[in-house]
Amino acid sequence: MQVARLIPRLLVVLIFFAPGVPVFAEKLDCKPQKGRQVFARCRKCHSLTAQSPEELSKGDQDRQKEGPTLFGMFQRPAGKVQGFVYSDSMRLAEFYWEQENLDAFLRSPLTFMTDTTMAFRGIRNDKQRLNLYCYLQSVTQVE
């Protein structure tokens, strides 16, 4: 019963290395699960796959999306997914996405970056943006 013996150990490992999301969610008083519902508005244009457009096969749905994958979005500077064609401002951006700038961008993309090609009006509801932020933190982290 090798497997049965492994399970407790696996659990310990899982608990130990569980992503910092709960801590995070507690600190910010946000609900990642609710953010998941908000992400429904982004899903049409954004995947959460680890692969860059160049790595995906031609027929892959994620390749056809209008926006870049958001996987790893907090761990690389803005506008840097290999093979994705960004607006000039996004391509030349020299900042990382953090709660504050992402919040401003998602509230009103065109106010934040006047030449962005992200055709999205924005989310007015503060709580929804906060929940969305926590959801994105929880699903886009590169190990």
Ligand code: HEC
């Ligand atoms: C109609 C398609 C569309 C929708 C809907 C959309 N986006 Fe985008 N998004 C884009 C495009 C296109 C870009 C690239 C913008 C640029 O180059 O200026 C982008 C860029 C981004 C970036 C910057 C990515 C990077 O690599 O730095 C983030 C973060 C982002 N979107 C998040 C979201 C979130 C969260 C939502 C949902 C609330 C959303 N987007 C909705 C098309 C979309």
